[in-house]
Every structure is written in structure tokens, then in C-alpha cells.
Amino acid sequence: MTHISLAVPEIGSSLLAAMGRLGLGDHNTRVVVFASVLLGLASGGVGVFTLLRRRALIGDALSHAMLPGIGVAFLIGSTFGDFGKNLLLLLTGALASGLLGVFTILGIRRWSRTQEDAALGIVLSVFFGLGLVLLGLVQQIGGGHAAGLESFIYGKTASITIRDAFWIAAISVPALALVLVLMKEWSLVCFDEVQARVGGLPIGMVDVVMMGAVVAVLVVGLQAVGVILMIALLVIPAAAARFWTQRVSTMVLISALIGGLSGMVGSLVSAVAEDWPSGATIVLVAASIFGFSLFAGTRRGLFARYRERQSARRQAIGEVNA
Numbered sequence: 001m002t003h004i005s006l007a008v009p010e011i012g013s014s015l016l017a018a019m020g021r022l023g024l025g026d027h028n029t030r031v032v033v034f035a036s037v038l039l040g041l042a043s044g045g046v047g048v049f050t051l052l053r054r055r056a057l058i059g060d061a062l063s064h065a066m067l068p069g070i071g072v073a074f075l076i077g078s079t080f081g082d083f084g085k086n087l088l089l090l091l092t093g094a095l096a097s098g099l100l101g102v103f104t105i106l107g108i109r110r111w112s113r114t115q116e117d118a119a120l121g122i123v124l125s126v127f128f129g130l131g132l133v134l135l136g137l138v139q140q141i142g143g144g145h146a147a148g149l150e151s152f153i154y155g156k157t158a159s160i161t162i163r164d165a166f167w168i169a170a171i172s173v174p175a176l177a178l179v180l181v182l183m184k185e186w187s188l189v190c191f192d193e194v195q196a197r198v199g200g201l202p203i204g205m206v207d208v209v210m211m212g213a214v215v216a217v218l219v220v221g222l223q224a225v226g227v228i229l230m231i232a233l234l235v236i237p238a239a240a241a242r243f244w245t246q247r248v249s250t251m252v253l254i255s256a257l258i259g260g261l262s263g264m265v266g267s268l269v270s271a272v273a274e275d276w277p278s279g280a281t282i283v284l285v286a287a288s289i290f291g292f293s294l295f296a297g298t299r300r301g302l303f304a305r306y307r308e309r310q311s312a313r314r315q316a317i318g319e320v321n322a
Helices: 002-021 027-052 058-065 067-079 087-111 116-146 162-181 183-191 193-198 203-241 248-272 278-296 302-321
Strands: none
Touching (some): 027 058, 027 278, 058 087, 058 116, 067 116, 087 203, 203 248, 203 278
């Protein structure tokens, strides 16, 4: 018992030292890791359906479409008092602007002959241009009070607060639950829209709900990690997961895990190597996993496809010789 009682404090000290070396000894780092993992899980899960729906650029378009809402929300808050930088007001503005972007994209696709990729490009460029004009106006009018709004573009992952983490958790968990509940319907719409329509599925409503989930995840992650990182977290994990499986449920699981792992590893590396920005490091980790999946993926990876070609070649030679 004496040896055990003496060993326990030593083990505890070793664990604390290991956590300190990983950066987890710091409370702020734990908050950043927690928020980044949650955001990666939600983005990875939702991103699968944007990829399968052939809307990989939807995150790019919608995240840029949110900027005008941020500018308008700041101007409204500043007009009625010192509420210009109220986080809830800014996120509400971003949500409204993002949903307007969704309806604009779906409307252009439905009521005109414009292709969807062209509709995405129109919304991205017009809304982003308007957002930059409004943010420039905000900087002129708001002066020092407008400082920090650029974090919605570049993010501030290393400075995520408890409040930011709370909002990320409040949106990420329901978004993941929505993915699990509606996975069958979303999969059917992604793979066979005609069959889904014949089966009585309201395609328009399914599209709106799907894009609404994307908007919700983008909104909550925009202020914390910025436009660029959110685009990467929606696209890269889903693209990497597709190299490993053809089952949608498995793809969602793998994509979410890749997103969460990228958030965790990127945040920890950034905490240890302080000169490495967190957002960019998370993207690099996700890109590294994508590169590994590209070569080693068991379904669509280059090595797997090479083995399939070699096997087919040997089979063809065997049939000829027979």
C-alpha cells in the first residue's frame, strides 16, 4: 500500500507534465481544443451531403454571403446604442444573410436556366462584394468600435472563449443530430432526386433544411475560426472520407472523425508551436489526412485502384491462356 500511495502522486505529476507539454495544462487551450473538435465533427458530418449533392462550393458561397448580414447588424446595433459588437446580434445578422443566400441560390436554380455552379458563383461574388463594402463603411463609421470584425474573415481560433465554445456546442450537437435523423432522406435526394420526388419527398423543403444545417454550422464557426477555415472543414473531411467507403452512414462517421481529429491535432500543435496560427494548422492537418486517404483509401485510393487494375489484368490474362 505504501508503494502504491507513493506512486499515485508521481503518476499524477507525470500526467500533468504530459498535459502541459501538449498544451492541455492551460485552461484556454482546453477550451480551444473542445470547440475545435466540436466544430470539426459538425462540419465533417454536414459536409458529406454538400459533397454528395455536388455542392462542395456551397460553404464558400454561403460563408461569403454572411458578411453583408454582419455589416448590417453592426450598423443597426450602433444606431440604437453601443450594441454594434453584440455577438448574438452579429450572428443573427449572419444567419439572416446566409439564409437569404440559400434562397437566392435555390431560386436562381429553380426559376431560371442558370446552372447551379453559376448560381453559386453569382451569390458568392455579389454578396461578398456587398459585404466588403459594408465592412468598409462600418470601419469608417464605427472607428475603433469596429475593431475585431475582421475575425469573421480570418478567424481567431486561438482566442476562442467559453462563450464562443458554448455557442459552438449549442449548434454543433443539434446539427449532428439532424444529420443522423434525416440521413436516409438526404441520401435519397443526393443520389436520386427523381426517385425521391416520385416517392413524395418535398425536395424543396429537404434542400432548405439541408442548407439550413450548413448555414447554422457556418454561422457559429464564422466568428471563431473565420470564412477560410469553415470552407476547409466542410469540404476536406468529406472528400477524404469518400476514399474509404461507399456507404453514406460510414462516410458521415469517418468525415466527422476526420474533422474532429483535425481540430484537436491542429489546436494542440498550435498550442505547442506558438508561431503556428491555429486555423491554418487545422487546415494543414485536414489536408494531410486527405493526402493520406488519397493514396491509402481502401475504396477509391490510388493504391486500391492500382491493385484492382492489376487483379483485373491477371484475370484477363488467365482467361486468355485458358
